[in-house]
Amino acid sequence: MSKISIVIADDHAVVRSGFSMILNFQEDMEVVATAADGLEAYKMIATHQPDLLIMDLSMPPGENGLIATGKIKEDFPDTKILILTMHDDEEYLFNVLKSGASGYMLKNAPDEELLHAIRTIRRGGTYIHPKMATSLVREFVKADHTVAPDDPYELLSKRELEILPLVAKGYGNKEIAEMLYISVKTVEAHKAKIMEKLGLKSRPELVEFALKKKLLNF
Structure with missing residues (x-):
């Protein structure tokens, strides 16, 4: 053992x-x-x-x-x-x-x-x-049994909230990995979870979502 x-x-x-x-x-x-x-x-x-x-x-x-x-x-x-x-x-x-x-x-x-x-x-x-x-x-x-939030944005974890605007701004997986001190594989996994939680199918949809949430303060 x-x-x-x-x-x-x-x-x-x-x-x-x-x-x-x-x-x-x-x-x-x-x-x-x-x-x-x-x-x-x-x-x-x-x-x-x-x-x-x-x-x-x-x-x-x-x-x-x-x-x-x-x-x-x-x-x-x-x-x-x-x-x-x-x-x-x-x-x-x-x-x-x-x-x-x-x-x-x-x-x-x-x-x-x-x-x-x-x-x-x-x-x-x-x-x-x-x-x-x-x-x-x-x-x-x-404890009360809570209902799922109306806004899927509230479902994102802290790390996903960090990654979302970086993806929307056009940073690649390797760049994001270096910024956050995590692996490229981890970035890819988080991106997949973000898309799933938000119900998005493409990067343009993700960018549009980020714009609506005012996450793209360049």
Whole structure:
């Protein structure tokens, strides 16, 4: 059985080292890289394509974990993300889950819980710290069933909202990839999703849509 490849992102070097020692000691886990902020974490994911990213939410002065979570899940959907933080806060929990994280743990949890969370997520499950799970259930019970938005533009993800005006302005896939630090293949995939979500068949239709939305401020 292959080991679970892991990247650790935390702005404290001592935390990165400590977690690395714990995880590398396990027979089924291997830390392949570490990062000090969200931007560096993104680069490490692009390089190593790990099974799991363990990431802190607050990593000043670089890009924080919440922003990075959304970008990483959109561009590298196969990499699972476990948020490890000191924030015992419902809003943080809901936001990271909406961004695509597969787990949420508090840093003061015992080592055994961290290992259990990693293995649970690796098997395709979701892990929520028991203390936070009650809040999640309560929010789910009271949540209304929302209706799909009338404007398909609202269906676009953050990354798709970045790519749409660039495509409309005539930039090629390679140029867009270099601007956003993603692969050409990823750009092509996002373009296909944009066309599908907006119900468009051609680039002229996309340009017309962008003009109506006032996205072409050259």
